Amino acid sequence: MISANTLHVVATELVVGAFALSGVAFLLCLAHQYLPVSIRSSYRSLDAVAHSAMLFGLIATPFAIWTGLSSAPGGEMSSPILANKMLFSMSGLGLASGVLLARWRVGISLWDEARSRLIQAVSGLGAVGFMLLTASAGGTFSRGESLLDWLHLPYGEVLLMPMALSALLLLVGIACTTFGLRSNA
Amino acid sequence: MIHQRTKVLVLLIVLVASTTFSAAEPGGNGDGLRDMQCGGACHGDAGQNATSLLTLSIEYPEHVWVGQPAEVRIVVDGVDVAHDEQLIGLFLLSSTNANGDTPLEDGWEILSNGQGGSGNYVERSTDGTGSILEHTWVLRPDAIGVKTLYAAVHHADATGPSQGRPFFGASQGFEINVESVPEDLARIHEDFTPITTREVGEDLTVLLHTKYTDAAQVEWRTEDGAVIQATVNSTEANYWQFTLPAAISPSTIEWRAALSGEGPSQTTPWFAVSAQITPDEVDALPIYLQGLAMGLVLFGAVLALQRPTGQTDDPLKIYDETPTIEALQPAEGAGESQSSIAPLPEGGLPPGWTDEQWQWYGHEYLAGTYGDGQQ
Numbered sequence: 109m110i111s112a113n114t115l116h117v118v119a120t121e122l123v124v125g126a127f128a129l130s131g132v133a134f135l136l137c138l139a140h141q142y143l144p145v146s147i148r149s150s151y152r153s154l155d156a157v158a159h160s161a162m163l164f165g166l167i168a169t170p171f172a173i174w175t176g177l178s179s180a181p182g183g184e185m186s187s188p189i190l191a192n193k194m195l196f197s198m199s200g201l202g203l204a205s206g207v208l209l210a211r212w213r214v215g216i217s218l219w220d221e222a223r224s225r226l227i228q229a230v231s232g233l234g235a236v237g238f239m240l241l242t243a244s245a246g247g248t249f250s251r252g253e254s255l256l257d258w259l260h261l262p263y264g265e266v267l268l269m270p271m272a273l274s275a276l277l278l279l280v281g282i283a284c285t286t287f288g289l290r291s292n293a
Numbered sequence: 294m295i296h297q298r299t300k301v302l303v304l305l306i307v308l309v310a311s312t313t314f315s316a317a318e319p320g321g322n323g324d325g326l327r328d329m330q331c332g333g334a335c336h337g338d339a340g341q342n343a344t345s346l347l348t349l350s351i352e353y354p355e356h357v358w359v360g361q362p363a364e365v366r367i368v369v370d371g372v373d374v375a376h377d378e379q380l381i382g383l384f385l386l387s388s389t390n391a392n393g394d395t396p397l398e399d400g401w402e403i404l405s406n407g408q409g410g411s412g413n414y415v416e417r418s419t420d421g422t423g424s425i426l427e428h429t430w431v432l433r434p435d436a437i438g439v440k441t442l443y444a445a446v447h448h449a450d451a452t453g454p455s456q457g458r459p460f461f462g463a464s465q466g467f468e469i470n471v472e473s474v475p476e477d478l479a480r481i482h483e484d485f486t487p488i489t490t491r492e493v494g495e496d497l498t499v500l501l502h503t504k505y506t507d508a509a510q511v512e513w514r515t516e517d518g519a520v521i522q523a524t525v526n527s528t529e530a531n532y533w534q535f536t537l538p539a540a541i542s543p544s545t546i547e548w549r550a551a552l553s554g555e556g557p558s559q560t561t562p563w564f565a566v567s568a569q570i571t572p573d574e575v576d577a578l579p580i581y582l583q584g585l586a587m588g589l590v591l592f593g594a595v596l597a598l599q600r601p602t603g604q605t606d607d608p609l610k611i612y613d614e615t616p617t618i619e620a621l622q623p624a625e626g627a628g629e630s631q632s633s634i635a636p637l638p639e640g641g642l643p644p645g646w647t648d649e650q651w652q653w654y655g656h657e658y659l660a661g662t663y664g665d666g667q668q
Contacts, residue, residue, distance in 0.1 A: 191580045195587060202588025206595025214601050224599055231595045251322060271579050277586035284593025288600065 116175035123172045124243045126165030127200075131236030133158035137219065138229035155219065158232060159211050165239065166204050173197055176246070189249040191266045193242050200238030202281075206288075207231045322382075326403075326412040329384055329445055329463070330391040342447075343455065345462030346375035349444040351385075353467070358474040360483045362404050362431045364562040365469075367444040369426040376460060377451040378419045383428050384445035385413045389463055396432060399440055405431040409490045409545060409567020431487075431562045434471040441466040477556025479506040482531070487564040492571060494539050501533040505554045509533040513548040514563075523548070540568030635659050 136143065137154045176193065207228060211218065218224040240256070245263050247254030269277070348370040357363045367383055387399035395413045396403060403411045407429045417428060434440060445463040450456055474480065482502040491497045503509065511523040511533070523535040537548060547563040635655030642651055643658060657663035 194580055194584045198584030198588040199591055202590070202592035203595065205588075206592040206599075209592075210595050210599035213596075214599055218599060227595070227598050231591075234591075266580075268579060269583050271582060274579060274583040274586045277590055278582065281586055281589030281591075281593050284590060284597050286593075288593050288596025288598075 112175050112178035116172065116178075119168055119172035119175050120243060120246060122168040123165050123239060126161045126168065127204075127236045127239040130158050130161035130165060131233055131240075133161065134229050134232035134236065138226070138233070151219065152216070155211075155216055159208060162204050162232065162235065163208055166201065166208065169197065169201055169204075169239075187249060188266045189245050189263045191268070192263050193245045193249070195266075196238050196242040196245065200235045200242060203231055203238060204235035207235060322416070324406060324408055324410050324412050324415045326395055326397070327384065327414040328392045329386050329389060329394050329443075342459050342461040345446055345448065345460040347371045347378075347381075347446055347448075347462055349446060349462060349464035351442055351444050351464065351467040353442075353469050357434060357469050357471050358478070358480075359434055359437050359471050361474060361480055362433050362487075362562050362564075364429050365432050365442060366427055366429045369428075369444075369446060370424065372419050372422055372424050372426045374424055376448065376455070377453065378448040379451045380416055380418055381426065381446055381448045382414060382416050384443075384447075384463075385430055386443040386445055386463075387441065389443055389445075394443075396442065400435045401440070402433040402435065403430060404433055404487055405489055405562075405565050407431075407545075407565045409565060409569065411489055429563070431564060434469075437471050437473055440469050440471055442469060443467070475557055477505050477554065479552035479554035479556060479558055480504050481550075481552070481561060488566060489564075490567050490569055491540075493541065493543055493568045495568075496539050497537040497566060499535055499537065499548070500528070501535070501550060503531045503533065503550075503552055505556055506531055506533075506552045507554045508552075510551045511535045511548055512551075513537055513546050515546050516544055525550075537566060543567070543569050 133154050137151065137158055140151055140154070173194075176190075210228065210231075214224070218228050241261070244254040244256040244261070248257075248263050350368045350370070352366040352368060354363050365385065367385060369381065369383070372378060372381070385396055386394045387396045387401065388394040397413075403413060406412050406415050408415050413430070415428060417426060419426060443464055443466055445461070447459065447461045450458055450460065480503065482504050485502040488497065488499065499511075501509065501511075509525050509527075511525050512520050513523055514520045523537065525533050525535045528534050533550070535548075537546060540546070545565050545567045547565050549561045549563045551560045552558060634652050635658070637651065637655075638659070642648070646658075651658070654663050
């Protein structure tokens with residue numbers, strides 16, 4: 109019988125590995141103009157790696173969240189670190205989903221223009237950043253340390269909004285999504 | 294190309310070679326109930342472990358009675374001598390099978406781990422301990438007979454040539470003879486289980502259940518060793534109540550009772566009670582709602598910013614413009630010639646020509662180049 113803890117470790121390693129790879133590829137996409145010609149000409153490969161790795165990480169993320177909730181000692185939200193993990197992972201999940209859907213809808217031509225290129229790369233890196241923060245918080249929770257300790261991030265404090273504000277933010281999100289999906293200008 | 298592959302290969306080799314064997318969790322993993330297997334698994338691959346040079350022994354009372362709490366102490370000698378441990382994980386085990394080897398598997402009940410818990414594994418800092426580190430558990434055996442206990446440690450080395458390397462060590466077996474209880478011994482009742490934790494700022498009232506006891510005295514001590522007598526009230530026969538004062542910060546105090554009656558008297562082990570601050574219960578719904586809202590806003594924001602422009606899925610012009618420009622130049626030229634249809638000759642369309650042919654090839658006809666000039 110495999111425990112939820114072990115499954116959580118497996119799922120998080122898949123997520124973190126995939127997102128880390130995706131992050132490197134997005135970084136190279138963003139900085140392609142300053143790279144050697146040999147790498148610059150392989151932008152299609154970078155684009156494919158960035159998005160396919162992100163897709164893989166995205167598929168593994170719900171498993172990581174689910175096993176994480178199952179393995180948390182003392183309950184799902186028994187610690188502010190766990191609450192922060194939930195907020196980070198959901199933000200990363202949303203950002204990564206948006207990045208992938210945008211790439212699918214616009215196609216590779218989104219790298220044509222400086223504006224869309226910047227938005228895509230920064231959004232992709234943001235999603236990776238959220239996932240790495242989630243992993244760092246998990247390390248702090250289970251082992252008392254993480255690779256990002258040098259940043260002294262306040263994982264013990266949760267920026268929790270009132271329910272009404274969260275509901276308002278949810279409506280804004282629905283409006284943004286509807287606008288983004290319907291517009292085809 | 295070969296030169297580039299060599300460079301990539303060298304880079305990968307350097308990256309792999311730069312990794313080191315190191316303790317997996319130098320910050321510790323918390324107290325708990327753990328098998329000896331964790332002594333290897335918590336450091337990653339057990340095969341990486343080096344043998345600890347610490348000397349381990351177990352001390353226990355002369356008489357261990359069935360159903361009665363007994364202090365079992367692990368003594369670690371050589372701390373900060375051969376290694377710079379900083380943090381040591383201590384195991385109290387009933388075998389060295391690596392799994393299924395906690396004292397619970399051999400009929401022991403762990404009443405106290407000395408740090409406010411009831412597991413067989415604790416982590417202790419070595420700061421200020423000197424070369425000898427001691428840690429005490431309170432166990433209660435459930436059957437008469439000989440039982441064997443082992444002590445085990447795992448730790449890292451913070452400095453020196455073995456810096457970051459994991460170490461593991463286990464003691465020899467210590468056989469403890471569990472005896473039957475003298476019939477009229479003043480003692481704690483078998484159903485009494487001491488409380489090991491409480492909240493900071495709250496008193497703790499203990500109702501001690503005993504047998505063959507006519508009088509009880511309780512004393513408690515703080516971490517700095519000061520011993521204070523507690524006021525004990527008898528609520529009914531063999532029930533004794535006393536109150537431990539509130540702690541103002543997370544800390545541990547210990548208490549013990551001196552029991553006397555018509556038979557032999559005895560003093561119980563020290564029972565540890567830790568004061569801690571339990572985080573307030575959090576309603577998960579607002580967190581889920583906020584997480585969902587944040588995710589949806591970011592999702593929608595990216596979609597709204599990255600709208601399709603109706604362009605075709607053309608290759609990236611900014612990355613690789615040369616072929617596109619070359620391809621466009623003749624196309625543009627052709628477009629211009631196609632946009633202006635050549636004027637018809639005086640006699641109208643040449644024999645056998647259609648309007649559409651003239652529209653496309655009229656210029657070539659007039660220039661005498663259509664069909665390689667064979668008009």
